[in-house]
Amino acid sequence: MLASTELALLRRLAHEQSSCRAPSIVAAVVRDGELAWSGGRGRVDGETPGADTQYRLGSITKTLVATAVMRLRDEGKLDLNDPLEQHLPGTAFGSATIAQLLSHTSGLTAESPGSWWERTVGADWDALVESLKDGATRLRPGSKFHYSNVGYGVLGELVARHRGQSWLDVIRAEILRPLGMTRTSPHPEGAHASGFAVHPFADLLMPEPSPDAGAMAPAGQLWSTITDLARWTSFLGGHTGGVLSEQTVAEMREMVTVDDGDAWTTGFGLGVMLIRTEGRRLAGHTGSMPGFLACSLVDANAGIGALVLTNSTAGVGITQLCLDLMKLTEQHEPSMPAEWQPSTVDPKLLELTGLWHWGPTPYHLRLLPGGLFSLAPADGPGRASRFAPVGEDTWVGLDAYYAGETLRVGRDSAGKPNHLDLATFIFSRTPFDPAAPIPGGVDPEGWR
Structure with missing residues (x-):
């Protein structure tokens, strides 16, 4: 990008880090399937974080799990209208469909019973199912949007059962490796940021835990880098690398439910969060785990997206920052329309x-x-x-x-x-053409 564009983007990132007191933050812009700009502010182990510094993704993990489910659908191994019972028998919530689980309309409880799953070592699948025997379904399946982390623990198990290996091994083999996402892992590897909470009334930090979430891990376990997340943001924008067809990813981006009432500005497709603002229709997901916030959004129509990773429990405006980075890029370097060219027509x-x-x-x-x-x-x-x-x-x-x-x-x-x-x-071809099979026929006297 032009030096002036890069300065504007870095300044916006620096303002967020300073005003929101983020220990560190990294961000990037993708354009037409490629990483166009990235930057970092703050310190990780005394250094400015870079494109290879790992942060926790939180719920962005769900978009990868949803992709694994859609691969099963495209292979004919399941139908999105199938009830869960058909694939995972024996649960107390088997009437919910796979599509409802993907779109957070299953009515399933938001969080797993017991201790707060994000801050404690997670139970295995059998223990999770046992804990959900009573009261797991809070709303009638299909009635309305109700975000459910539990639902994605369930979908992770669904993927594992069909593939005969863990959900994580499936994600590695079918998604991460084909897309070249070599720095995405269930736990930090190599250069990484530690998670912190920032004191609300003083410039102090408190380390946050990052245990393995067990059966709930598909809801938010993964760590990644700007480089890998840029590839994933481009994937959701339609540069699929053969992992899914462009048509299937477009289907995932279609609105299924809204979570904000009558005039939708936010909602969900099939595993994908949707935002509508300032004439844009964005797809992606946010992420939040103790010590970390993340956001990945893409405007598939404009071919531009942005992503943000930070090691702060709260207080950083990750969604607005993504929107501002896209807007600044287009203001400084508007994209050129594709050249029109004639084509052969049957x-x-x-x-x-x-x-x-x-x-x-x-x-x-x-x-x-x-x-x-x-x-x-x-x-x-x-x-x-x-x-x-x-x-x-x-x-x-x-x-x-x-x-x-x-x-x-x-x-x-x-x-x-x-x-x-x-x-x-x-x-x-003409209004009420009598030569065409117009339902009800055409008055024999015609127009008069």
Whole structure:
């Protein structure tokens, strides 16, 4: 980046470290799948922390566990609508579905019974299940958002049962190694920051514990570095490295539930936290463990993300800092639009494009890059969706009102397209074209 951009980013980071009294803090910006800038402030063992200094990720761990679950789904080993009982029999909360566990809508209790799991040595799976025999489900599954750390302990066990090895070994083999995340581990290795609480009324520190969380570890055990977390932030933005398809990661980023009422600004997809602010739609996760805070957010549409790691229990505005780093980057170095280039188009697809009518309302059908179609009102608001091909003259909706619905092309006796059938709605080339199978028929006297 330009020196002026780097100075602006470092100054914002320095302000956060100083004003929030963080023992140390590191941050980075990713752009188009690459680490574009990183910086550090404060001290770790007397030195300024760098891109290879480990910090605890906390709940960002959940996004890796969710990815392992989605790999199982894509392999056909489970369905997201499956009840947990089908895969982990014998629990008191087996009616919750896998999708509900991923999106924090299972109704499962937020924390494991007994001592605060983040500060004590964790129990094994059998002990966790035993502790959840009574009162584990706090809300009706599917009724509303209720963040559950326990739910991700459960998903970690689900992954382990299907793969025949620990959730951590699965994460290492299927995610960390393929993505080159060599400095992500369950406990600190090499250069790392120690976790501290900062006294609220004096400039003093208190060391925080970091025990192994046992069966609850999938909810927040992992440690990582700016370099590795930058790779993971890019992954969530769509640079998947083959670990998942881009379509599956996009599915994880889709809103499932909101956690803030009517006009959503925060919510969850499938294992991914979502934030909507200042015209952005961000995906990622925050993390909080004793002595540590973390945040990883990416705007997949703009191709930019930011991440922050600090060794302070509280008090650092990690989410706003990520947002500010992205904003500063775009203010100082706005991205260039991709060059438009013509492409080869199948004539059979080209003849489908143009003007169609739903009743008297005109719509435009356009070809998009990647072989997709867009169907949208010719003017003004209305139902608009993109469609992907699934067979001869057959398409499926990708988003908005028609997500998952089928669009079929109808042809006349000469093979020329004369109507579109979209979830029983008929679109014709002219308003209420009598040559098209308009539901209810067309008045024989026509327009008058």
